[in-house]
Amino acid sequence: xxxxxxxxxxxxxxxxxxxxxxxxxxxxxxxxxxxxxxxxxxxxxxxxxxxxxxxxxxxxxxxxxxxxxxxxxxxxxxxxxxxxxxxxxxxxxxxxxxxxxxxxxxxxxxxxxxxxxxxxxxxxxxxxxxxxxxxxxxxxxxxxxxxxxxxxxxxxxxxxxxxxxxxxxxxxxxxxxxxxxxxxxxxxxxxxxxxxxxxxxxxxxxxxxxxxxxxxxxxxxxxxxxxxxxxxxxxxxxxxxxxxxxxxxxxxxxxxxxxxxxxxxxxxxxxxxxxxxxxxxxxxxxxxxxxxxxxxxxxxxxxxxxxxxxxxxxxxxxxxxxxxxxxxxxxxxxxxxxxxxxxxxxxxxxxxxxxxxxxxxxxxxxxxxxxxxxxxxxxxxxxxxxxxxxxxxxxxxxxxxxxxxxxxxxxxxxxxxxxxxxx
Numbered sequence: 002x003x004x005x006x007x008x009x010x011x012x013x014x015x016x017x018x019x020x021x022x023x024x025x026x027x028x029x030x031x032x033x034x035x036x037x038x039x040x041x042x043x044x045x046x047x048x049x050x051x052x053x054x055x056x057x058x059x060x061x062x063x064x065x066x067x068x069x070x071x072x073x074x075x076x077x078x079x080x081x082x083x084x085x086x087x088x089x090x091x092x093x094x095x096x097x098x099x100x101x102x103x104x105x106x107x108x109x110x111x112x113x114x115x116x117x118x119x120x121x122x123x124x125x126x127x128x129x130x131x132x133x134x135x136x137x138x139x140x141x142x143x144x145x146x147x148x149x150x151x152x153x154x155x156x157x158x159x160x161x162x163x164x165x166x167x168x169x170x171x172x173x174x175x176x177x178x179x180x181x182x183x184x185x186x187x188x189x190x191x192x193x194x195x196x197x198x199x200x201x202x203x204x205x206x207x208x209x210x211x212x213x214x215x216x217x218x219x220x221x222x223x224x225x226x227x228x229x230x231x232x233x234x235x236x237x238x239x240x241x242x243x244x245x246x247x248x249x250x251x252x253x254x255x256x257x258x259x260x261x262x263x264x265x266x267x268x269x270x271x272x273x274x275x276x277x278x279x280x281x282x283x284x285x286x287x288x289x290x291x292x293x294x295x296x297x298x299x300x301x302x303x304x305x306x307x308x309x310x311x312x313x314x315x316x317x318x319x320x321x322x323x324x325x326x327x328x329x330x331x332x333x334x335x336x337x338x339x340x341x342x343x344x345x346x347x348x349x350x351x352x353x354x355x356x357x358x359x360x361x362x363x364x365x366x367x368x369x370x371x372x373x374x375x376x377x378x379x380x381x382x383x384x385x386x387x388x389x390x391x392x393x394x395x396x397x398x399x400x401x402x403x404x405x406x407x408x409x410x411x412x413x414x415x416x417x418x419x420x421x422x423x424x
Contacts, residue, residue: 010097016046016069021189022182026186029186045069046072060086087171087293088173095170098168099167106164113153120147123328124141124417127330129337134234136340140410142330147417147420148420152227171202171204177204215308219276223277229267232326244329272311276308278304346381349403352403353367356394366390366391370385
């Protein structure tokens with residue numbers, strides 16, 4: 002990913018854009034074919050020399066074309082004919098973002114495969130679901146992971162759409178009117194670079210495309226943080242239902258030798274913040290003055306490499322976390338049972354309603370017993386069995402049936418079929 006943003010890569014793309022434009026001009030009879038061939042064969046650049054020239058001329062494209070001319074010779078006069086700087090810069094950025102997208106798409110496909118593997122492994126591993134951080138009702142760890150799989154699958158679709166939208170080419174000249182360059186040249190360059198011509202470039206490619214792209218990266222980063230935060234919570238000492246793999250010889254703290262900290266997922270939380278930090282500047286880049294200004298340039302020189310490199314790293318790191326995640330089913334069971342069976346409260350409520358109680362009375366009866374369990378630890382089932390008001394509606398054997406865990410997992414197969422549907 003880093004190499005995409007290197008000066009060598011950038012100037013290589015610039016040279017290819019200029020060369021393709023010359024080849025198209027030659028085909029249209031605008032410049033000699035021999036000149037285009039010479040540019041193709043002799044075109045080259047030197048990064049240090051470009052930097053040297055730019056220190057004098059204070060213009061990156063002029064420094065570049067001046068250096069290329071030193072390699073090409075007389076035929077270099079045809080380079081950049083009818084083009085403006087943004088034709089090269091914006092088209093190059095499109096190529097870079099498209100290439101970066103291809104890496105990110107591969108990252109996400111690999112992450113999805115890892116999540117699916119672990120989800121299937123723990124399809125029926127029962128754990129307590131939490132809302133507001135408080136015990137709610139049982140689910141399975143596999144269902145938890147299936148939810149993340151579905152989310153990242155949506156993100157993959159978003160990223161592919163963003164890649165398609167960002168992969169546009171502008172070779173339209175000053176203010177985008179094609180006054181000095183034939184639109185067929187743009188079409189030729191676009192085709193050879195795997196891009197689509199921008200319908201109306203106004204000299205620059207409209208930045209709503211870039212805003213959508215970086216917004217997509219921000220959404221993906223937020224999904225990474227959501228999964229990372231789940232792991233961090235599950236690794237807390239008081240919970241310890243799952244934890245990051247801790248390798249032999251690894252140290253968790255410089256002061257406390259017993260520590261096993263969730264450093265990878267904490268790192269992912271920070272990386273997500275960095276990726277999202279590119280979103281607002283990208284949005285603010287949309288409103289350029291008239292046909293163009295250059296206020297977006299400094300922003301994109303920073304957020305382009307930073308957001309894609311950070312996200313590439315984060316996706317790879319998250320895959321490693323998922324692959325190595327240590328799961329403790331016995332702790333999941335122990336934690337679920339800490340509240341004495343209160344996770345069945347809704348089922349008791351519904352059973353009372355079905356037996357003829359009003360919902361308000363049923364809620365009052367269930368909560369009355371649940372709060373005793375909450376405060377004193379008396380098993381919820383025992384309290385229900387000893388409650389004469391509840392006995393008016395539910396027989397003891399019915400109450401016993403209401404504590405069957407299988408009730409909470411009976412739809413797991415259906416959920417998995419929805420998420421991991423055949424391709």
